[in-house]
Each structure stands twice: as C-alpha cells, then as structure tokens.
Amino acid sequence: MVDEHARRATGRPKRADARRNEKALLDAAAAVFVAGGVDAPVRDIAAQAGVGMGTIYRHFPTRADLIIAVYRHQVEACAEAGPVLLASSSSPHAALAGWIDRFVDFLVTKHGLAGRMQSGQDGFDGLHDYFLDRLLPVCAELLEAAVAAGAVKAELTALELMRGVGNLCIGAEDPRYDARRLVGVLIAGLREAS
Amino acid sequence: MVDEHARRATGRPKRADARRNEKALLDAAAAVFVAGGVDAPVRDIAAQAGVGMGTIYRHFPTRADLIIAVYRHQVEACAEAGPVLLASSSSPHAALAGWIDRFVDFLVTKHGLAGRMQSGQDGFDGLHDYFLDRLLPVCAELLEAAVAAGAVKAELTALELMRGVGNLCIGAEDPRYDARRLVGVLIAGLREAS
DNA sequence: AACAATACGGAGCGCTGTTCCGGTTCGCAA
C-alpha cells in the first residue's frame, strides 16, 4: 500500500502539484467554512487556496464533495463512537442519548451545515447520502437496542430520528434558541411511558 | 373606514391600476408558490402576473412582504384559533397539541416555507418577525396555560417551541419523513412525567 | 531532451436578485 491517497481509480499516481492543490483546497475550505459557513462562495475558497476555479471543481465536482472531504474525520469519529457508547453505557437509552449529543455537537459547531443536509434535494444529495450511509446504520443500531430494552417506543424510524435531530439544530447560532435542549425534549418524548 | 386596503400611510388613495396590479401579483404569487415553492424566481411571478420587475418590487420590497401578503389570512386564522381551542378543549395540554397540529398543517402545505423562516437571518427577517409577532403570543398563552395546569414542564420557551416545530417541518415533502409524527414526539417529551 | 498525459487558470455563460429611470397613466381641479 504505497501512498494510497496519491492514487486514483486507474492506479496511476497523482501528480505532485495535484496533491499540493488538494491539500491547499482542503485547508482553505476549512478556514472559509468556519469564517463564513458552508455556503461561502466557491470563488472565495479558490482565492484563499490560491488556485483557479477549474482546479477546485476538478478536485471536488460538487460542493458536497468538498464538505465531505473537510469533515470526513469528524463524521468517522462520530460513527465509530456508536458501538463504543453502546458497550460502555449503563443502558441502551443512555447510549442513544450520548450518541445523539455527540451528533448535535458536530452539527452546531458548523455554520449552517444542518440546514444544508435537510431534504437532500437542493443539489446537496451527495452530502445527504454520505451522512445517511455512514451514520444511519449507527443510529439504527442504537435505536433498536433501546427499543429492545423496552426503554423507548418504536414510534420513529432511525431516519426520522436523525433528520429530526438535524432539523432541530438549524439556527442554533441564535442564543435564544437552544438546539440541545430541544433535542433533549425530543429524546424524552421517545421514552416508554413507565 | 373607506376602502382601507386602497390607502397608504399618507392617507392618499391608491390608484386603480396600482390596486389591480397588487391583486394580480398576489394571485400570481399564490399560483407560482404552490407550483414551485416560495423560492420561485421573481421573474416568474412578474411574468405570471403580466407585470414588470419594477412593479413587483414597488409593491413588495422584499420577498418576505410578498409571502406575508399571500398567507396573511391563513396566519390570522391560526392565531385566532388559539384562544378558541383553549376555551373549547378538554385540557390545556389538548389545546396546545391541537394548536400545534394546526400550525403544522399550515407549514407542511407550503413548499419550503418552513425552511425559509428558520433563523431569521438570511434576508427573510421580515417573514420571521411577522410570524413571531403574530403567533408567538398565542403559543405562549397556550404553553403557559398547560404549564399552570401542571400538564407540561416549563422547560422550553414559547419561542423555542415554535422554532423547534417549524424546524421539524422542514423536508416534510419526503414521504419517508413524517413531520407530524416527529412533532408529536416532541410534544410528548414536554409532558410532566406523571 | 523530447513528448504525452495530466493539471492549471480564469474568461465566459446562464441564472439569480435588485436597482434605476424614461415614458405612461391616472385622478383631481379648474
């Protein structure tokens, strides 16, 4: 396995300048995203990276691809936290709550990211699909465990739960709106009346 | 009170053609909104109304103004339903749930409206403010009554509740996502553990 | 050193929202 990231599907190695620019773009995008949110103009990102428009689109054909690349590590970490929490928590319900909390953490720290993964039909399909592919199985596992333990009602699908939580995180920049508290109430509403 | 709608702040009557165009715009906007959502291009609305760009902006300086004008009646009806429900329902909690249900009804029937009133900082301040001014007091009254009756915990502000419900209604076009069910769970989470 | 293959840059297109102003229409008053 020689330099995996420098190879493409063809197996041919990437050119050195291409690798340089990809890294520059990733760094620039990360910086611009925190400064102006994930809707920042493509031109700004290109400028910040010191490259042309063509370059950014060659490396990341859609904005979703770029966002995914920038946040991939954090998403992976969140996905991997699921099984760990399930094993280490005192109850399936606590595991679910803990994982959701972590998911909320991720969303609220990214300006407008939550808003962009809402419906998956404004051209951000890729983003939406990526999050779902990676995180939905994890969420489903936690949810099913909680249902099996009789801790929560089987009212919601995992997809609805994730989308609901994601939606509740929209607009969390406003100090008068505590997304985490809303999510807490939603989770509470899931509990089996005991 | 002579022809209230034909007068402006100055007290001078509106010209007949101005009134005609305003009505044409309202009808056109309503039609275009149901066909293509509240984000439909301004040009489409102007064309549908058989009017120029200038006209639409003179009558409705921001898109929020137009949306408000189109849906004003329905918002008023929703606002007025609050006290009625409170008086006629079996319990304050039932009244709150009933009113929220009505609010959800309103939101889910308008393509993307919910998404546009989210944070009140993407240039749709006017929309956001109007909804809040009109509906928030109603929601607050219902919520307070339910809290006073000991039916729900005083965890959330009325603003958070409204925003939360609004957010949950985003993306309700997807058949796999039942916004009403999510809202139901949220309301359930509000209940005082009994 | 010469040559493909690959990548680069940014001008340019199409689509938005928004402004601006010359020409037109309307309603009132004489």
Next chain:
DNA sequence: TTGCGAACCGGAACAGCGCTCCGTATTGTT
C-alpha cells in the same frame, strides 16, 4: 373637458453566484 403633476409602470442594466470549457503550463517518463 381639459390640463397637469403625482404616481405608477416596464424592462434594461448591474452585480453576485455556480459551473464549464479550453488554451496554456507543468509533470513524469522514455
């Protein structure tokens, strides 16, 4: 009825955006 200024109209024009396209430059290889 007619005249006139205020009010209104239409759409050309501008600005900002995403995205594409292609001539030019760079790279790794022979």
